[in-house]
Amino acid sequence: MIKRTEGVPEPTTIPRHVAIIMDGNGRWAQKRGLPRISGHKAGVETVRSAVEQSVRAGVQVLTLFAFSSENWRRPPKEVSLLMDLFMIALDREVRRLKRNDVRLRIIGDYTGFSDKLQSRIAEAQKSTCDCTGLTLQIAANYGGRWDLVQAARRLSEKVGSGLIRPEQITEESISSELSTAGVPDPDLFIRTGGEQRLSNFLLWQSAYAEFHFTDVLWPDFDAKEFDKALESFVNRQRRFGRTSEQTKLEDGS
Ligand code: IPE
Ligand code: IPE
Ligand code: MG
Numbered sequence: 682m683i684k685r686t687e688g689v690p691e692p693t694t695i696p697r698h699v700a701i702i703m704d705g706n707g708r709w710a711q712k713r714g715l716p717r718i719s720g721h722k723a724g725v726e727t728v729r730s731a732v733e734q735s736v737r738a739g740v741q742v743l744t745l746f747a748f749s750s751e752n753w754r755r756p757p758k759e760v761s762l763l764m765d766l767f768m769i770a771l772d773r774e775v776r777r778l779k780r781n782d783v784r785l786r787i788i789g790d791y792t793g794f795s796d797k798l799q800s801r802i803a804e805a806q807k808s809t810c811d812c813t814g815l816t817l818q819i820a821a822n823y824g825g826r827w828d829l830v831q832a833a834r835r836l837s838e839k840v841g842s843g844l845i846r847p848e849q850i851t852e853e854s855i856s857s858e859l860s861t862a863g864v865p866d867p868d869l870f871i872r873t874g875g876e877q878r879l880s881n882f883l884l885w886q887s888a889y890a891e892f893h894f895t896d897v898l899w900p901d902f903d904a905k906e907f908d909k910a911l912e913s914f915v916n917r918q919r920r921f922g923r924t925s926e927q928t929k930l931e932d933g934s
Contacts, residue, residue: 694914694915695738695739695740695911696740696867696868696869696891696911696914697740697741697742697865697868698740698741698742698743698744698864698865698866698867698868698869699735699740699742699743699744699867699868699869699870699871699910700743700744700745700746700867700869700870700871700882700883700886700887700890701731701743701744701745701746701870701871701872701873702746702870702871702872702873702874702879702880702882703724703727703728703745703746703747703873703899703902704872704873704874704875704876704880704898704899705720705873705874705875705897705898705899705900705901706720706721706723706724706898706899706900707720707721708720708874708898709723709724709898709899709900709901710723712898717759718759718762718763718766720898720899720900721762721763721766722766723900724899724900725766725770726900727899727900727901727902727903728745728770729774729777730902730903730904730907731743731745731902731907732778732781732783732815732817733781733904734904734907734908735815735817736781736783736814736815738907738911740815741815741816741864741865742815742816742817742818742864742865742867743815743816743817743818744788744817744818744819744820744861744867744883745817745818745819745820746820746823746880746882747767747819747820747821748763748767748789748820748821748822748823749820749822749823749824749880749881749882750789750790750793750822750823750824750826750827750881751824751880751881753793753822764794764795764798767798767821768797768798768801771801771802771805772801775804775805775808775809778809778812778817779808779809779812781814781815782812782813782814782815783809783812783814783815783816783817784809784810784811784812784813784814784815784816784817785805785806785809785812785817785819786806786816786817786818786819787802787805787806787818787819787820787821788818788819788820788821788823788828788860788861789820789821789822789823789824789827789860790822790823790824790827790831791821791822793822794821794822802821816864818861818864820882820883823860823882824881825879825881825882825883825884825885826881826884828859828860828861828883828884828885829855829859829884829885831858831860832855832858832859835858836850836854836855836858855885856885856886859885859886861883861886866886866887866888866889866890867883867886867887867890868890868891868914869890869891869893869910869911869914870883870887870890870891870892870893871892871893871894871895871910872892872893872894872895873895873897873898873899873902873906874896874897874898874899875894875895875896875898876894877894889919889921891913891914891917891919893910893913893914895909895910
């Protein structure tokens, strides 16, 4: 079982929720003259390391963007290989996750997946549902706009059936209908692979996230790079709309 490392900074300096756009697998493979899928396979190893690093550092929630609602636009062969890889990784990793007290949650529109994959997802979630350590959210067939649309639909159904009045729709009620309901918003949002865009990831939830963009390609994002991202977070002053002076007074710094 991975243990939280002694001597790591106090939890206040550790982001509670880290969200990562794991980008650059294809380029990593192409640089080596390998097919893109080799990059995705190498990326799965990095997922394992990111989970371990998160447990060690005392992060509570780790959300990884594995497949976006737009990624269906890729060549069918790559999409189908990605689906196979997802299924294999679920089968292989669930036992390890359980051992490390990691609760797995898949967020996204999984009605888009094959029946077989959907049932594997359900099994994997069920078998880790009592784990109380890190919450690992894998975003698969996820899009921030999709997330908001499905929340809007659920809320309008509640209004339609007279369960709530329109004025009772609040920021909190929207948050609680999103696929991430029940977990805090991301504090640190990392994107590997050199691009500086959101690509439709956690749009609502990242309103006040701190961003860390790195050119490092996802398969190369090792423990050292993870630490660099955590260190970059420690030095940020999160003002949430206040002035710098107010923030210092309220934080007692
Ligand atoms: C990210 O790596 C993984 C997925 C989107 C599934 P990419 O496949 O986007 O890698 P690049 O950006 O082409 O290098
Ligand atoms: C974002 O990466 C999605 C995932 C990492 C799963 P993409 O590589 O698909 O993003 P774009 O197309 O460059 O914006
Ligand atoms: Mg990419």
